[in-house]
Every structure is written in C-alpha cells, then in structure tokens.
Amino acid sequence: MSVSSETGQRSGSRLASSEVEVEYIQSAERCLMSTPLLSGARSPIASDGGQFGSLNRETGDLVPCPSCRGQGQVPKAFQSELVALIPMKDKRLKPRRTVMYVVIAVIICAIVAGLLVFFLMPRDITLSSSSPFLLSHHVNINSTANTVTLDVVHQFNLSNCNFVQVTVTGVSLTARYFQSALGNATAYVDNPLEIELKSDATLSVPVQIKLQDAQGTTFVKRCKAPYKWEYEFYLFFSVTVNYTLLTQSNQALLTTFQQTSCKPTTTSMDIQGMASLPTT
Numbered sequence: 001m002s003v004s005s006e007t008g009q010r011s012g013s014r015l016a017s018s019e020v021e022v023e024y025i026q027s028a029e030r031c032l033m034s035t036p037l038l039s040g041a042r043s044p045i046a047s048d049g050g051q052f053g054s055l056n057r058e059t060g061d062l063v064p065c066p067s068c069r070g071q072g073q074v075p076k077a078f079q080s081e082l083v084a085l086i087p088m089k090d091k092r093l094k095p096r097r098t099v100m101y102v103v104i105a106v107i108i109c110a111i112v113a114g115l116l117v118f119f120l121m122p123r124d125i126t127l128s129s130s131s132p133f134l135l136s137h138h139v140n141i142n143s144t145a146n147t148v149t150l151d152v153v154h155q156f157n158l159s160n161c162n163f164v165q166v167t168v169t170g171v172s173l174t175a176r177y178f179q180s181a182l183g184n185a186t187a188y189v190d191n192p193l194e195i196e197l198k199s200d201a202t203l204s205v206p207v208q209i210k211l212q213d214a215q216g217t218t219f220v221k222r223c224k225a226p227y228k229w230e231y232e233f234y235l236f237f238s239v240t241v242n243y244t245l246l247t248q249s250n251q252a253l254l255t256t257f258q259q260t261s262c263k264p265t266t267t268s269m270d271i272q273g274m275a276s277l278p279t280t
Contacts, residue, residue, distance in 0.1 A: 119163045122245050125195075126159040127254035134235070134260040141223055141264060148211040148219045148262055154237055155204045156254060160195045162245060168193040169249075170242040173205045175235050182235070183209040209235070211262075223262040231263040 063079065065072035074082055086093060138151040154173055160166045169192050175183045185207035195201045211219045222230045239254040 123161045125252050127252050129156040129256045134258050139264045150209040153204050153206045159200045163197050166195045167244045171205055172240045174238045175209050183207045232261045234259050
C-alpha cells in the first residue's frame with residue numbers, strides 16, 4: 001500500500017514538472033513568435049501564415065527588421081511594441097572607433113587652445129633708442145638771467161610683438177642732469193597712436209630743457225666756449241609709455257643717457273616738421 005502510494009506521488013510530480021516544462025516551452029515559442037529571429041531565416045512574423053500574415057506588403061505595412069540582418073520584416077503598426085533581441089557578440093554592441101574619435105577631439109581642442117593662447121597672450125612692447133646724440137633745435141642763452149634753454153626732440157622706437165593692435169594713449173618724459181630735473185613733457189594724450197600687429201613705430205616727444213641757478217651760471221660759460229668737450233654734455237631721460245592691449249592698460253619704461261649740445265648757431269635750427277610733432 002505504501003509502495004503504490006509512493007509510486008503515485010512520483011508519477012504525479014513527474015507530470016507536474018513536465019507540465020511546467022511544456023508551459024515554459026510554449027511561452028518561449030510565443031516570445032519568439034512576437035520577435036524577429038536572430039538567425040538568417042525569415043521571421044515568422046513576416047511569413048504569410050504568421051500572426052500578421054493578413055497585412056498587405058504592397059501597401060508598405062511591413063518594414064525591414066533592424067535585428068534580422070535584412071532578412072525579416074515587422075509590421076509598421078507594432079514597431080513601438082516589439083522588442084529586438086541582439087546577441088552579446090553582435091558587433092553593433094561594441095563601440096567602433098570611439099577611442100579614435102575621442103583622441104582626435106582631444107587633439108583638436110588642444111591645438112585650438114594652444115593657438116588661441118599663442119596668438120592672444122599679451123606680450124610686452126619693446127622700447128629702444130637709436131639716436132645717442134640729441135641735436136638741439138633751438139638754443140637760447142640769457143647771460144643776464146644766467147639761464148640756458150634748449151629745445152630738443154627725444155625720439156625712440158616702439159616694437160609691437162603682439163598679434164593684436166596696440167594703442168599708445170600717452171607718453172611722459174623727464175630730463176635730468178644728475179639729480180636736478182630740467183624739463184618735463186607729455187605727448188600722444190589727445191591724439192593716441194595705433195600701432196599695428198607685429199610692427200614698429202618711432203615716437204617723438206619735444207621737450208624744453210632749462211638750465212638755471214648754479215647749473216645755468218656754469219652752462220652759460222660752457223655754451224659760449226669754443227671747445228666741443230665744453231658745450232656738449234650728457235642728460236638722463238626717463239620715458240613712460242601708457243598703452244592699451246586687448247582692453248587692458250599697461251606701461252612701458254625706458255631710460256636713456258644721451259649726449260646733447262648747447263652750442264648756439266647763426267642759422268635757425270628749427271626743423272620744418274617740428275610743428276607737426278604731437279604735443280599736449
């Protein structure tokens with residue numbers, strides 16, 4: 001009795017397990033019937049006797065299946081409901097040339113950034129003087145007041161090393177003899193000067209130098225002397241150039257130690273172009 005009951009239980013469990021297997025196989029078949037096949041065969045969905053066989057292909061109701069390698073079709077009305085199964089080894093799941101594209105994008109961005117930094121990075125302008133001797137355009141010796149007045153034009157070169165335009169907004173100059181300030185002058189304040197990229201320009205600043213008091217008494221005698229070593233002397237010039245570069249205000253300094261002469265001449269030494277020099 002016990003043997004027969006045990007045999008019945010075993011057969012019942014086998015029937016239950018086989019029913020589960022059958023149900024699982026049927027569900028898998030239903031899933032495959034609603035999804036394009038992954039193999040090279042045509043999808044049962046696209047077959048004439050399939051679930052959607054009643055749709056007319058000539059009317060364009062069927063569209064190519066994206067996951068059947070071009071060998072299957074799916075109904076257009078069910079595109080948003082169907083799920084495509086793609087094998088894990090499918091090449092479409094692997095990024096193609098993604099690393100190359102990322103490397104190329106990084107290189108292009110680096111090159112563009114480097115070019116922008118190279119061309120737009122502000123560089124200091126260069127000031128230099130190529131005229132060691134300053135010729136006096138006018139000399140006035142007043143023996144009564146013991147004063148000597150010299151009119152000179154200080155010229156110096158400005159080099160713009162930038163790849164953008166530089167605008168000179170003002171130049172200030174101070175002439176000194178040892179520790180004594182003999183004259184001050186400004187230029188290009190009312191008439192700014194624009195200097196193009198990678199170019200040079202010559203700036204001219206007229207200044208009046210007046211020697212008086214103790215220096216005047218000495219220079220009245222020296223300027224009337226017949227010897228060159230007496231009427232020629234050295235002056236110290238300090239130049240400050242204000243300029244704008246890419247909307248930023250900057251300054252450049254130049255100091256020169258130049259020789260000049262206070263020897264009076266019988267003819268006028270005023271230069272014709274002196275009237276056109278920039279003044280404040």
